[in-house]
Amino acid sequence: MYKFQGVHTALVTPFDSDGNLNEEVLRQNIRFQLKNHVDGLVILGTTAEAPTLTTSEKQRITEISFEENKKASVLTIGTGCYSTAKTIENTKLAEDNGADAALIVTPYYNKPTQEGLFLHFKAIAEAVNIPIIVYNIAGRTGQNMMTDTLQRLSDIPNIVGVKEASGNIMQMMDVYDRIAINRPDFSLLSGDDALTLPAMAIGAHGVISVVSNVVPDLIKCLTNYLSEGAFESARELHYRLQPLFKGAFIETNPIPIKALMNLFGMDVGLCRLPLCKLTEENNLALKNILNRYQTKIDSYA
Numbered sequence: 243m244y245k246f247q248g249v250h251t252a253l254v255t256p257f258d259s260d261g262n263l264n265e266e267v268l269r270q271n272i273r274f275q276l277k278n279h280v281d282g283l284v285i286l287g288t289t290a291e292a293p294t295l296t297t298s299e300k301q302r303i304t305e306i307s308f309e310e311n312k313k314a315s316v317l318t319i320g321t322g323c324y325s326t327a328k329t330i331e332n333t334k335l336a337e338d339n340g341a342d343a344a345l346i347v348t349p350y351y352n353k354p355t356q357e358g359l360f361l362h363f364k365a366i367a368e369a370v371n372i373p374i375i376v377y378n379i380a381g382r383t384g385q386n387m388m389t390d391t392l393q394r395l396s397d398i399p400n401i402v403g404v405k406e407a408s409g410n411i412m413q414m415m416d417v418y419d420r421i422a423i424n425r426p427d428f429s430l431l432s433g434d435d436a437l438t439l440p441a442m443a444i445g446a447h448g449v450i451s452v453v454s455n456v457v458p459d460l461i462k463c464l465t466n467y468l469s470e471g472a473f474e475s476a477r478e479l480h481y482r483l484q485p486l487f488k489g490a491f492i493e494t495n496p497i498p499i500k501a502l503m504n505l506f507g508m509d510v511g512l513c514r515l516p517l518c519k520l521t522e523e524n525n526l527a528l529k530n531i532l533n534r535y536q537t538k539i540d541s542y543a
Contacts, residue, residue, distance in 0.1 A: 244316060244342065246375065246403050246429035247447040247469070248281030249462045251454040252289040254496050254503065255303065257511035263299050265306060267509055271455070272310040274508075278458035281448065282316035283307065287345055288382065289452050289496045292320055294514040304339055322347035322377060326362050330369045337372040345375045345405060345450070350383040356391045367398045374400055379407035379433060389416040396421045396428055405450050407433025411440055418445035435461070436487040439480040442468035452499050453483065453490050456506050489531045492524045501528055 253275070256267035275283060285307050286292045286300055295303070304319065311317050319341040321332035326349075333344045346366060348359055367374055376395065380386035386408055395401050406414050414430065422430050422445060432441035432449040442448070442465065454461040460483060467476035492498045494517060501520045503510045505528060512519055520528070 244373070245427055245447070246282070246316070246343070246431060248465050249448060249454050249458065250282035250284050250316065250318065250431070250450045251275050251280050251458060252284045252287050252450050252452055253307075254455055254500055254510050255290045255295065255299075256509070257514065259511065261511070261514065263302060264509070264511060265302070267511075268303065268306055269310050271508065271510070272307060275454070275458050276311070276314050279462060280315055280454060280458050281462075282318060282342075283311060284318045284320065284345055284450055287320035287377075287450075288347075288379075289455075289499065290320065291496065291514055291517065294517075304336075304341075308340065316342045318343040318345050318375065320345045320347070320377075322349070324349040324351050326365055329362075330366050333366055333370050333372065333374075337370050341372060343373040343375055343402070344370070345377050347377040347379065348383045348385060348387050350385075353383075353385045356388055359385070359387055360391050360394055363395050363401060364398060367395075367400050371400060373402040375403045375405055375429070375431070376401065377405045377407070377433070379405075381407070381409070386413075389413060389420060392417060393421055396425055402427060403429030403431060403447075405431045405433045406441070406446075409434060409437065411437070411444065414441055414446060415444050422447075435490065436484070438464060439468065439476055442476075443473065452495060453486050455499055456502055456508070457483070457486065485531045485534060489528050492527060493520055498524070498528065501525060502532075505529065505532055 256264040258264040319336040321336050321344045322329050336344050378387045422428050430446040432438045432446050435453040438449040451461050464479050490499045497520050500510050
């Protein structure tokens with residue numbers, strides 16, 4: 243089974259000026275990622291505005307992603323929601339479509355107990371054969387998956403990793419020490435770009451990245467440095483990237499990353515309601531970051 247590591251880009255969903263799915267820009271963005279040798283692509287996740295997409299749009303995004311990816315990188319599909327039955331349905335569909343893995347967020351809004359979280363993921367894993375990455379992001383779901391619960395889930399063979407976005411390095415250390423060390427095929431992935439360096443320094447295997455939508459080559463370089471133990475080079479690059487890390491989360495993701503992409507000339511459009519346009523003040527802040535940053539991107543060359 244594939245070991246999830248390196249850079250997996252959480253792709254945005256581009257919209258045209260009328261708010262419809264922009265298929266050509268989606269294709270261009272995927273080609274840009276593959277040109278820069280990312281390890282994987284993640285579609286239909288938080289950064290893709292999945293809750294606002296129709297069923298037909300999700301299917302079309304999936305089709306285009308397979309057409310463009312052609313097995314060049316690992317393709318993971320976000321399938322989670324607050325219903326276990328619906329998540330199973332989504333994950334079966336991802337498996338039938340040929341996805342390499344499913345990224346499944348802990349149920350939001352209904353705030354299950356730790357036992358409920360365990361039973362939720364256990365039911366999904368037993369219903370499919372596809373590898374599953376647990377997505378732990380308490381800031382969006384209202385419930386943190388405790389390491390005790392994840393450790394129980396790690397006994398299930400097709401639960402192969404966690405996207406850890408709690409922002410808690412101590413928790414990530416526990417996951418590595420109690421799970422990853424004892425199960426070599428289990429991947430600990432940072433869910434925060436700004437924490438990639440400390441996370442990989444304590445044992446994480448990579449990042450599911452938002453910022454790699456604009457600088458996949460540099461995020462790939464960062465994870466390479468860290469995998470190789472070149473910590474001085476990694477630290478230097480981390481601080482070079484820090485303004486982008488901050489800028490990409492100046493407002494709710496994916497509002498800022500789409501604004502950054504548009505400033506870079508990648509015409510991904512705006513977010514759908516209830517996410518709205520970046521404030522003028524923060525848009526100016528992003529422009530100032532780019533002016534200091536100096537990096538230019540020819541995204542579709």
